[in-house]
Amino acid sequence: MTASGMLDDIRRKVENGERLSFEDGLFLDEHCDLLTLGRMANRVRERKNGDVAYYNTNVHLNPTNVCVYRCTFCAFRSDLRSDRAYVFSDDMIRERVLEAQARGATEIHVVGGLHHQRKFDWYVNVVRVIHETWPQIHIKAWTGVEINWFAHLTKQPYEWVLRELMAAGLGSLPGGGAEIFDEHVRSQICEHKADSQHWIDIHRTAHQLGLRSNATMLYGHVEQARHRIDHLLRLRDLQDETGGFQTFIPLAFHPENTGMSHLHKPTGHMDLRMIALSRLMLDNFDHIKAYWIMLGEKTAQVALGFGADDIDGTVVHELIYHDAGAKTPEGLTVDQLHRLIREAGREPVERDTLYRRVQRRGAEWWIDEPALSA
Numbered sequence: 001m002t003a004s005g006m007l008d009d010i011r012r013k014v015e016n017g018e019r020l021s022f023e024d025g026l027f028l029d030e031h032c033d034l035l036t037l038g039r040m041a042n043r044v045r046e047r048k049n050g051d052v053a054y055y056n057t058n059v060h061l062n063p064t065n066v067c068v069y070r071c072t073f074c075a076f077r078s079d080l081r082s083d084r085a086y087v088f089s090d091d092m093i094r095e096r097v098l099e100a101q102a103r104g105a106t107e108i109h110v111v112g113g114l115h116h117q118r119k120f121d122w123y124v125n126v127v128r129v130i131h132e133t134w135p136q137i138h139i140k141a142w143t144g145v146e147i148n149w150f151a152h153l154t155k156q157p158y159e160w161v162l163r164e165l166m167a168a169g170l171g172s173l174p175g176g177g178a179e180i181f182d183e184h185v186r187s188q189i190c191e192h193k194a195d196s197q198h199w200i201d202i203h204r205t206a207h208q209l210g211l212r213s214n215a216t217m218l219y220g221h222v223e224q225a226r227h228r229i230d231h232l233l234r235l236r237d238l239q240d241e242t243g244g245f246q247t248f249i250p251l252a253f254h255p256e257n258t259g260m261s262h263l264h265k266p267t268g269h270m271d272l273r274m275i276a277l278s279r280l281m282l283d284n285f286d287h288i289k290a291y292w293i294m295l296g297e298k299t300a301q302v303a304l305g306f307g308a309d310d311i312d313g314t315v316v317h318e319l320i321y322h323d324a325g326a327k328t329p330e331g332l333t334v335d336q337l338h339r340l341i342r343e344a345g346r347e348p349v350e351r352d353t354l355y356r357r358v359q360r361r362g363a364e365w366w367i368d369e370p371a372l373s374a
């Protein structure tokens, strides 16, 4: 088929809500111009989410940066004996939770390093301390890679690990650690950590236990188009099976202070292409997030016209991207988020982690039922 025939065929599929194939994805990634890609993705976004763009009020907590792994893309990790190494005490965790409460946050996002000397109980305790300090906050904690490490530490199955964390107050899993599923690329960027199949098995188990989770893809390093499409389709397959993913977040590689600092940061052009491509390929995901921390506020705002319906949140205290050279502020106010969303022509809706509408009166907040997404 000619290139224009291929594009016509894809346009027709998108218009009819038909699923795109691996070959369609590869064609779009390698040959389709940005505006055509964006227009199609925006059509899909509009069908799924209308005029709404979501944000949430959240706070990040990275309880330690000490990590047994040495992923080449990571600037955040530290050796145990480095001057940079830190570990939060229970009091420091409580202080962060009380700050989150004062800021009116509905979610705390917790990820960190895999500390050589901490046992599983320490990670459970992080969740428990947060939950006991303020039971109302949703705890989105520990990526699939961390869950895999806990299973290794305890020699217990994923289900057991997840149930222990749920009993302590875990509310959902963030989408990190997915990187790129292709085994060859993965061996170049994060050789020793949980492999793709483990990451997928962990999210499947979480979904079976009733936990929702997110998914990510780290792009703009040594991967190629075929690896990106393969990654998206593996996620789409799992979503067909469980329906447990809430949102997909394409993560642009930030090279500063990493083992791949010779690479260039992805351009705004590529960032927008990845947003649009994911919207088109992940037909069974309700939401695509333009994570402003990593895209920058300006690109994230434009991404709302290229397939994204979510801009993440107020954030505060983000370290993983800032250690890798992100120039974005560490947090945005609700007013700033509203302005970005409104100027992009969307209606800002504050959601909780599970995409339910948050209502506020003064310092109080509560959740409107029923759930906004299936």
Ligand code: V47
Pocket: 073, 074, 075, 076, 111, 143, 173, 174, 175, 176, 177, 178, 179, 214, 215, 216, 217, 218, 249, 251, 252, 253, 254, 255, 258, 291, 320, 321, 324
């Ligand atoms: O898994 C680490 C990525 C992820 C770098 O679920 C880097 O709502 C770029 O997953 N350049 C962790 N990326 C962050 C994450 C996340 C972020 C926001 C929202 C959610 C969610 C999840 O960050 C890691 C890795 O893929 N990462 N270092 C870097 N130098």
